[in-house]
Amino acid sequence: MFSLTQFPLHFSESALAPYMSSDTLNCHHGRHLATYIKNLNDLSDGTEYADMPLIEIIKKSANDTGAKKIFNNAAQVFNHDFFFRCIMPNGGGNVPDEIANPFGGADKFIAEFSSVASGVFGSGWVWLVRDGDEIKIMATANADTPIAHGITPLMTLDVWEHAYYLDYQNRRADFINAFLSHLVNWDFVRENMKN
Ligand code: MN
DSSP states (O other), X not given: OOOXXXXXXXXXXXXXXXXXXXXXXXXXXXXXXXXXXXXXXHHHTTSTTTTSOHHHXXXXXXXXXXXXXXXXXXXXXXXXXXXXXXXXXXXXXXXXXXXXXXXXXXXXHHHHHHHHHHHOOSSEEEEXXXXXXXXXXXXXETTOOGGGGTOEEEEEEEOSGGGTHHHHTTOHHHHXXXXXXXXXXXXXXXXXXXX
């Protein structure tokens, strides 16, 4: 049986303070992501999904109305692993030209990303993606992921309340600003743009 294990963080739980506290990382990475992984392993055990790579589980279950729970948990595993690789200590700040240029400059990229992230109603994700030849910003609701739509993720921010409520309470805009100014791993995003 294929069984996913926890994806390790690439930094210590205290390394992102004060922009993301160790309490948030302990709860978000240590408990929420761990629960999605456990649920996915439990739900897929004994099904056609049991031995599939994670990306294949997401693509197949997205079109399987009987596998909604598998889709939700698999997509959340992918989304969270991707998100935790999009952040790092002493990240953020100057937007690399190859990311800013498709939007007409860093200020416009930051304004559009922040606007879309602020506009997610309820739980969801904001993404920088490659869709065909186009680099663009999009949002997904709940567990939904660009992977399910044949769109390539380049960068993401989790805007579920569990991602920021311990540190920012209802101030999602402050969390978005902290992500862009202090947390984004631009090298990871640039690598994704090359592939
Ligand atoms: Mn989350």
